[in-house]
Amino acid sequence: MSKAVxxxxxxxxxxxxxxxxxxxxxxxxxxxxxSEAMRKRIFKVADELGYVPxxxxxxxxxxxxFLIGALAANLSxxxxxxxxxxxxxxxxxxxxxVLLGDYNNDDELLERWTSFQGRGVDGVICIGKPASFKQCILPxxxxxxxxxGGCVGDEECGGVWVDRASLLRLAAQAFAERGHRHIAYLTNYSPAECDVWRNALLSHGIVAGSIRTCHNFFEEGVAVATAILKEHxxxxxxxxxxxxxxxxxxxxxRNCGKRVPEDLSVLGIDDSILCRISQPELASLRQPRREQGEKGAELLMQMLDGEPARNIVLQGELVCRASLAQAPENHSES
Amino acid sequence: MSKAVxxxxxxxxxxxxxxxxxxxxxxxxxxxxxSEAMRKRIFKVADELGYVPxxxxxxxxxxxxFLIGALAANLSxxxxxxxxxxxxxxxxxxxxxVLLGDYNNDDELLERWTSFQGRGVDGVICIGKPASFKQCILPxxxxxxxxxGGCVGDEECGGVWVDRASLLRLAAQAFAERGHRHIAYLTNYSPAECDVWRNALLSHGIVAGSIRTCHNFFEEGVAVATAILKEHxxxxxxxxxxxxxxxxxxxxxRNCGKRVPEDLSVLGIDDSILCRISQPELASLRQPRREQGEKGAELLMQMLDGEPARNIVLQGELVCRASLAQAPENHSES
DNA sequence: AATAATTAATTAAACGATTTATTATATTAT
DNA sequence: ATAATATAATAAATCGTTTAATTAATTATT
Incomplete structure (x- = not known):
């Protein structure tokens, strides 16, 4: 039972x-x-004794x-x-x-928030954009x-995100450069937010093809994508x-007998481990996830020191892999 | 700025x-x-004022x-x-x-541990088994x-893990039932710990084939597995x-021109998302990860209430998918 | 009726840092 | 020589809770 120093x-x-x-x-x-001598002695002794405040x-x-709460929707x-x-x-x-607050629904978010208050957290970092933000957190x-990781743009809150418009412009450019003119889009963003993608393509003179919303689940994605490929x-x-x-x-x-990338080019977002194990390897837009976290924590600490809230916008980059290639000749000009 | 109650x-x-x-x-x-009356008044007033200790x-x-530290090697x-x-x-x-402590090396582990001490965490849950456990944590x-998630078996510490021996027996049985006799093993466990696998196979009358150690990296895995397939x-x-x-x-x-599962059956461990997106889908041994966390937290809280440390051993299960099938006829009896 | 035990509370001392007010000494300015 | 200032430090109050020690009133026991 070593007593604390x-x-x-x-x-x-x-x-x-x-x-x-x-x-x-x-x-x-x-x-x-x-005095300088005393300063040195104090540091030396504190170190010797292993003092931890x-x-x-x-x-x-x-x-x-000196506690920061981290609220995350679905840690997995x-x-x-x-x-x-x-x-x-x-x-x-x-x-x-860093105090952890994982939640799966609004009730749990509220509960976690309350618990954070009780602990007297100095600040909170919300990962992603909780739908019920206003009800739970602003009050x-x-x-x-x-x-x-979720663009918010609130006066009182800081924000760190990857510029979505420029990310989608990267995607549009990657396709345009390779001669693609008929490009489908599978997203879990709301239809309203898809205009960013439309505009990105338009700036290359391309009219967006099929745009379909779907949850971020593998099976649902396969079903929706298969339907799109058959229709178009x-x-x-x-x-x-x-x-x-x-x-x-x-x-x-694969289901539709289309070869990638000979018949179809595919581009994802995240540059995760999935890209390298998929067959063929998946090209992807890398978003600096870790950096977002670091910048977010730094921003919050600055705000806790009295600095005003601000927004930090980071840029993504294209990571080209086998799934992204030149458009097939016979289709590219049709 | 509403003053705290x-x-x-x-x-x-x-x-x-x-x-x-x-x-x-x-x-x-x-x-x-x-008194009962006073009790009621106190609760009522505390609730009215919104008192939070x-x-x-x-x-x-x-x-x-009332803080639990969660130490994790590599959160990703x-x-x-x-x-x-x-x-x-x-x-x-x-x-x-739950206070988060992610670390990538021994120095960071020690640092996090120190910070946990300073915060006066009541207890710590270590996810996985830090190699430098004794130096950092026991003192x-x-x-x-x-x-x-890492079997320890320490008198003073509690433990929650999936029984590795029975997990490997499941694997051995899965292969044996399907007529496989020549089975390679790619692991990031130490060679000494591979006896569990050898014994699991032996109980089905099979002598373990090639056993090779490798880090848990995709590229390294591909290289080592390719070498094994060529040799055997x-x-x-x-x-x-x-x-x-x-x-x-x-x-x-794929590199070696072997078809899965016609020529080769493959089994993994974790039943992660990777299994479903790989081609063909990967059979795997599921380990109840989330349940381990829940049980671990519960155990720690019980220990903080004075109950003795104990070990909780959970069981895994086989999730069969396309990559696991009957052994090819011509090889199975050779 | 006297004593013991229970009930229903209060007071004041922790816990371990930070911070304000204060003091003693050395140095510089008038 | 004296006052003003800078340097180097200390003592004590404070933060908001828990808890040991204490008290006063009531109830039970002999």
Missing amino acids: LLKDVSARTGCSSALVSAVLNGRTGRIRA NRNACGLRMSRS SSFVPEILSGIEARCLHTNYG SPDIKCVFV PELTAFFADSDLLGTAVLAAA | LLKDVSARTGCSSALVSAVLNGRTGRIRA NRNACGLRMSRS SSFVPEILSGIEARCLHTNYG SPDIKCVFV PELTAFFADSDLLGTAVLAAA
């Missing part, structure tokens, strides 16, 4: 007051100052918990862990700890909030809004 | 001491007792934080999020919060510890210690 243990050994030790270790420059006491005194969905990992990594050398203005034999390219849907399109192509 | 606000409004309010709200039955103060006084590795999700779900209706016996043309089955390695074997089989 306290501030007073350090001060006793150093031969000074605990107030001085506290000020020195926290790098406070104020009324309380230590008690966050409960700090938090109590400073009315801050591939991109969440990466963002989370970035958040955690960014907090590693700070005083902040408490004491807790700063940053959204990561003129298609030479397929853009899917996730790698999972991208692999679903590959499966659908 | 404090214990003394409740006691002032109720007309009693804060000690009484504390005892009543926490359901403590001891020297401090309240300050966990920093509680934690400081009780030297308990497929099975960790599921376990984590189970842990978090189990804590949802309790007083406990602090004040913090209870449960291992999830008599092989009719391949057992891989993860779905990722399983898909690597599928890729290797």
